[in-house]
Every structure is written in structure tokens, then in C-alpha cells.
Amino acid sequence: MLAHLAANMEETASMILFGIGFTTLLLHKNLIKKIIGLNIMDTAVYLFLAAKGYIYGRMVPILTDGITDPAAYTNPIPDGLVLTGIVVSVSVTALMLSLTIRLYRRYGSLDLDEIVMQWRKEER
Amino acid sequence: MDFVCNFPFFSIILAMFCGILSSVLKGPWAKRLCLFMVTAVLVMSSAVLAYTMKTGTSYTYSMGHFPAPWGNEIRAGVLEALTATGFSVIMLLSLLGGMSHIFTDVEETKTNLFFILVDLLMSSLLALIYTNDLFTAYVFVEINTIAACGLIMIKQDGHGIVAAIRYMVMSLLGSGMFLISLSMLYDITGHLLMEPAKEAVGAIVASGSYEVPLLVVIALMSVGLAIKSGLYPFHSWIPETYGYATPAASAILSSLVSKGYIFLLIKVFYRVLGYENVVSSKVINALFVFGLVGMIVGSVKAIKQTDTRKMIAYSSVAQIGYIYMGIGLGTKAGMAAAVFHIFTHAATKSLLFISAVGLYEVSDGKADYRSLRGSGYRNRAAGIAFAVGALSMVGFPMLSGFISKLMFATAAVQSPHKMVATILGLAVSTILNAIYFLRLVISIYSPAEREYGADMSHQASRKLKVASLLFIIVNLVLGLFSQPIVNAIDAGLSMFV
Numbered sequence: 001m002l003a004h005l006a007a008n009m010e011e012t013a014s015m016i017l018f019g020i021g022f023t024t025l026l027l028h029k030n031l032i033k034k035i036i037g038l039n040i041m042d043t044a045v046y047l048f049l050a051a052k053g054y055i056y057g058r059m060v061p062i063l064t065d066g067i068t069d070p071a072a073y074t075n076p077i078p079d080g081l082v083l084t085g086i087v088v089s090v091s092v093t094a095l096m097l098s099l100t101i102r103l104y105r106r107y108g109s110l111d112l113d114e115i116v117m118q119w120r121k122e123e124r
Numbered sequence: 125m126d127f128v129c130n131f132p133f134f135s136i137i138l139a140m141f142c143g144i145l146s147s148v149l150k151g152p153w154a155k156r157l158c159l160f161m162v163t164a165v166l167v168m169s170s171a172v173l174a175y176t177m178k179t180g181t182s183y184t185y186s187m188g189h190f191p192a193p194w195g196n197e198i199r200a201g202v203l204e205a206l207t208a209t210g211f212s213v214i215m216l217l218s219l220l221g222g223m224s225h226i227f228t229d230v231e232e233t234k235t236n237l238f239f240i241l242v243d244l245l246m247s248s249l250l251a252l253i254y255t256n257d258l259f260t261a262y263v264f265v266e267i268n269t270i271a272a273c274g275l276i277m278i279k280q281d282g283h284g285i286v287a288a289i290r291y292m293v294m295s296l297l298g299s300g301m302f303l304i305s306l307s308m309l310y311d312i313t314g315h316l317l318m319e320p321a322k323e324a325v326g327a328i329v330a331s332g333s334y335e336v337p338l339l340v341v342i343a344l345m346s347v348g349l350a351i352k353s354g355l356y357p358f359h360s361w362i363p364e365t366y367g368y369a370t371p372a373a374s375a376i377l378s379s380l381v382s383k384g385y386i387f388l389l390i391k392v393f394y395r396v397l398g399y400e401n402v403v404s405s406k407v408i409n410a411l412f413v414f415g416l417v418g419m420i421v422g423s424v425k426a427i428k429q430t431d432t433r434k435m436i437a438y439s440s441v442a443q444i445g446y447i448y449m450g451i452g453l454g455t456k457a458g459m460a461a462a463v464f465h466i467f468t469h470a471a472t473k474s475l476l477f478i479s480a481v482g483l484y485e486v487s488d489g490k491a492d493y494r495s496l497r498g499s500g501y502r503n504r505a506a507g508i509a510f511a512v513g514a515l516s517m518v519g520f521p522m523l524s525g526f527i528s529k530l531m532f533a534t535a536a537v538q539s540p541h542k543m544v545a546t547i548l549g550l551a552v553s554t555i556l557n558a559i560y561f562l563r564l565v566i567s568i569y570s571p572a573e574r575e576y577g578a579d580m581s582h583q584a585s586r587k588l589k590v591a592s593l594l595f596i597i598v599n600l601v602l603g604l605f606s607q608p609i610v611n612a613i614d615a616g617l618s619m620f621v
Binding site: 031 | 259262269270273282283285286288290292293297300303307308311316
């Protein structure tokens with residue numbers, strides 16, 4: 001079991017990071033830390049994809065010195081997925097941060113529980 | 125290839141370009157462009173529906189002319205075209221019904237933003253329906269989330285922003301799970317297109333390798349999309365989100381956005397993971413149980429609400445539960461019932477949100493039971509529409525809700541282990557539905573206790589009347605002429621395999 005985990009070090013690390021990010025996003029009260037959790041979670045997925053796409057001893061799939069044999073290169077698709085994923089997570093992070101600024105201006109707090117409490121009070 | 129085959133692609137791209145174009149337009153023009161776009165999508169989707177019904181097959185449309193294992197593809201069959209048609213009808217009617225409130229709820233300089241968001245939402249929903257590529261699905265899931273978040277906070281008050289951030293947090297958890305399951309699936313199959321991925325999954329199952337990763341993939345995918353569509357116990361964001369948004373946004377969010385994810389889940393079950401693998405993995409039983417619990421808990425919570433907007437929102441939790449219960453039955457009949465209920469709920473819930481607004485308009489903008497007394501007389505069209513919607517949710521014959529309940533019950537009989545639980549759940553939930561919906565219907569038709577201010581805007585209620593009337597017709601069509609639709613759903617599901 002332990003040997004398997006050590007052999008798939010990158011994947012193990014990415015799963016642990018995913019768990020950390022997921023729990024932070026779900027359970028942390030502070031909005032900024034929630035956003036940090038979101039980023040850890042997304043980055044864990046990119047680590048997973050990058051680790052899966054990389055084949056040891058092969059080159060980046062860019063034709064420079066005339067080698068056309070695909071066996072010399074790594075798989076380019078995971079890299080493409082990571083790039084797309086980064087774009088998505090940047091836009092989502094930007095949106096979350098702008099919402100956080102709005103909330104801070106209105107309620108003067110970053111603690112989501114406190115904000116919700118104030119909000120319920122206003123409702124009554 | 126016939127020209128009609130281009131229409132799914134055209135409708136996605138048209139919606140997206142209208143969104144971009146609207147950013148330089150003023151509100152009223154953005155509105156016209158948006159209505160034109162939705163109508164065009166409706167026409168194109170019905171053309172695709174007619175085409176696929178006629179040929180009796182589905183087709184894939186490769187983007188950029190790269191052949192199957194590499195390129196990006198769109199796929200259109202009867203079920204996709206039917207869903208796209210249904211969604212565009214409901215989108216159009218929701219916009220029409222909530223139009224006047226969009227212009228009062230949203231700052232004047234920002235009304236075009238609302239329509240940009242609607243355009244993007246439409247485009248991402250269509251892409252979720254038509255796509256044949258898993259990663260494209262993920263990207264559009266995120267676009268859908270961002271657009272929906274914008275619709276929630278467009279009112280720009282404290283409520284909207286808190287609701288939006290809670291929605292975002294839950295939604296991002298869901299998309300994170302979807303993304304990781306996608307990466308794992310890509311890892312074990314080596315494909316992102318649905319057909320090659322399904323073949324690879326078949327080979328993996330046959331060889332008996334990667335059993336645990338496949339189970340993890342199925343579980344993460346189901347839970348991720350279940351969180352995003354608001355299945356119990358992940359429903360905490362629903363009441364605030366639907367309760368405080370502008371009416372058109374509530375109608376769109378409750379009836380279309382959550383359904384888009386469910387449709388994607390069904391598609392992934394059939395087209396990627398293989399339905400028999402999903403059934404044998406037992407994950408489906410978890411969906412069944414949570415669906416069943418959601419049906420009861422959602423209704424009980426709805427009974428406790430004093431604010432009728434929140435009551436309608438909690439009823440969505442119950443209805444999402446129905447859909448997942450149908451998926452969880454693990455039979456084709458159950459799935460057909462779930463798909464039919466997607467349409468029923470979409471048509472009925474948007475009708476309820478839109479017509480309820482008509483009732484609030486004539487009750488000084490209040491939404492509690494006492495203030496709404498007699499509002500059915502003050503705004504007759506909205507009263508009748510609300511009564512029709514409520515009766516349909518309860519399962520009154522002739523209306524669409526009755527047909528879905530009948531289909532759920534017949535499907536339950538075919539799966540012996542889950543029969544008793546399903547039928548009991550249906551019975552209890554129907555009674556609970558009847559308690560809160562009929563209570564409201566009775567209260568809007570009981571004599572008012574005080575005088576109310578005059579109707580604010582006449583223009584507004586005329587559009588609302590038209591929209592309510594059309595919604596009632598949609599409901600009656602789903603209820604009275606359900607057979608062709610059920611046949612189409614069956615044909616579409618068979619094409620998925």
C-alpha cells in the first residue's frame with residue numbers, strides 16, 4: 001500500500017491537496033481563505049493532470065529539430081486541459097474576490113457566518 | 125449532411141455572440157436582441173427536433189474537421205433537440221413574464237448586463253445539452269455557474285450578494301468534484317470524447333481492472349452534479365437564491381439552470397460511463413435515497429415558510445428530489461419519468477414564480493400569506509395561472525404534474541426492491557405538496573382583510589398575462605398530449621445507448 005503511494009507520489013500529493021482545498025472551501029468561515037481553498041483545490045487537479053500527462057524522459061511536444069516520431073514527445077492534451085482549467089479558475093477567482101469586496105464594503109466583515117447573521121437580522 | 129445539422133452549432137454560437145454584442149448596446153436593444161436570439165434558438169431547435177424525429181437517428185457534428193478521437197464534437201439526437209426546444213420555450217416565457225421587473229429591479233445603466241448574462245446562460249445550457257466532449261462540458265458548466273451567479277446578484281442589494289456567494293461556494297465545490305472525476309476518467313480511459321471514452325470504459329469493465337477508480341469517478345461525477353443541481357442535502361443555497369432574485373431570474377434559475385446539470389449527468393451516465401455500470405456500482409441507490417429524503421424534507425420545510433417566495437423555492441428542493449428518485453430507480457422507465465419531470469418542473473415552477481409576482485404586485489409587494497389574501501380577485505390572470513401551477517405540482521389530472529407522478533409510479537412497479545419506498549414517498553410528498561400549495565391557493569381566493577394600493581403598472585401586467593396564459597397552455601399540452609413527448613423521450617434515451 002505504502003509502496004504504491006510512494007510510486008504515485010504526484011497523484012497522492014494532488015489528492016491530499018484536493019482534500020485540503022475542498023474542506024477549506026466548504027468549512028472555512030473567512031471568505032478570503034475560502035478563495036484560497038478554491039485555488040488549492042483547482043491547482044491540485046492541475047498537478048494531477050500534469051503528472052498524468054508527463055512521460056519521463058520525453059520532450060515537450062513542440063517540433064524544433066525535425067523529430068517527427070510521436071514516441072519522443074509527451075502527451076500535449078493534459079497541458080491543454082491545464083491551461084483551459086487555469087483560465088476558468090482565474091475568472092471564477094476574480095468573480096469571488098469581487099463579491100467579497102462588495103460584501104466587505106456592505107457588512108464590514110469577511111466572516112461569512114457573521115455576514116449571514118447580520119443579513120438575517122436585517123430581514124426581520 | 126443536411127443544412128439542419130448545423131443548427132445546434134449555430135444556436136450555441138448565436139447565443140454567445142448576442143451576449144458579446146449586447147455589451148455595447150443599451151438595455152432595451154439588448155432586450156430585443158435577447159428575445160430575438162431565444163426565438164431563433166427555439167425555431168432552430170424545433171427544426172433539429174423535426175429532423176431527428178424524421179430520420180430516427182442521432183448525428184455527430186465534428187468541429188474543425190478533426191476526426192473522432194481528436195476533434196471536438198457536438199451531438200444531436202431526439203432528446204437533445206427536445207430539451208433544447210423545451211428550454212428555449214421556457215426561457216422565452218420567463219423573460220416575457222418577468223420583463224417589467226427586470227427594468228425596475230436592475231439599475232438603468234446595467235440592464236444590458238442582465239441580458240448579456242441571459243445570453244451566456246442560454247449558450248452554456250445549449251452547449252451542455254449538445255456537447256459530445258467532457259472537457260467542453262466542464263468549461264460550459266463553469267460559464268453557466270458564472271452567468272447564474274450574475275443573475276442572482278443583479279439586484280445589487282445585500283441579499284443578492286450573500287445569496288450569490290453562497291451559491292458560488294456550493295457550485296464551485298460541485299464543479300471541483302466534476303473536474304477531478306473528469307481528470308481521473310481521462311486518466312483511465314485516455315479519451316475526452318464521449319464515444320471513445322465509453323468504449324474504453326467498456327474494455328476496462330470487461331477486463332476487471334481499475335474497479336475502484338471507476339467507482340470513484342462515478343461517485344464524484346454524480347455528487348458533483350448533484351450539488352450543483354441542489355439535491356438534498358446540498359440544497360442550502362436554494363431558498364435564498366430563488367427567493368431574492370428578480371422574478372425572471374428566479375424562474376430561469378429554478379427551471380433551467382439546475383436542469384441543465386441533471387441533463388448532463390444523465391448524458392454522462394448513458395454516453396460515457398455506461399448505464400449498466402452505473403446501476404451495478406450502487407451509486408445510483410444513494411441518489412435514490414437522497415432524492416426520496418429530499419422529496420419529504422423539501423416539502424416539510426416548504427410548509428414551515430411564511431414567505432411564499434421561499435415556499436416555492438423549497439418546493440423546488442422536493443421536485444429535484446423527484447427527478448433524482450427517478451434516476452435512482454435504475455430502470456429505463458424511471459429515467460424516462462425523470463426526464464419527463466424535468467420538463468414538468470421546468471414548465472410549472474417558472475409558471476409559479478412568474479404568476480406569484482403578479483399576485484405580489486397587487487398586494488403592495490408583500491409575499492406572506494396574510495397579505496396575499498384576495499389577490500386572486502385583484503389580478504385574475506395571475507390567480508388562475510398560479511392555481512393551475514399549484515394544481516399541476518400537486519398532481520391534478522389533465523396537468524403535467526399528474527403525468528410525471530403516474531410515470532414515476534408505473535416505473536416504480538417495475539423495480540421490485542424500490543417499489544414500496546417510491547410509492548410511499550410519492551404518496552406522502554403529494555399530500556405535503558397539497559398542504560402548502562392548496563393553502564396558498566385557498567388564501568389567494570379568500571376575502572381580503574384590508575384595502576390595497578392600486579395596480580402599479582398596467583403595461584406590466586399585460587405582458588405577465590400573456591406569459592401566464594402561454595405557460596398554462598404549455599402545462600396543458602404536457603398534461604393532455606403527453607404521449608408523443610413520452611415517445612420522443614423514449615426514442616431519445618434509446619439513441620443515447
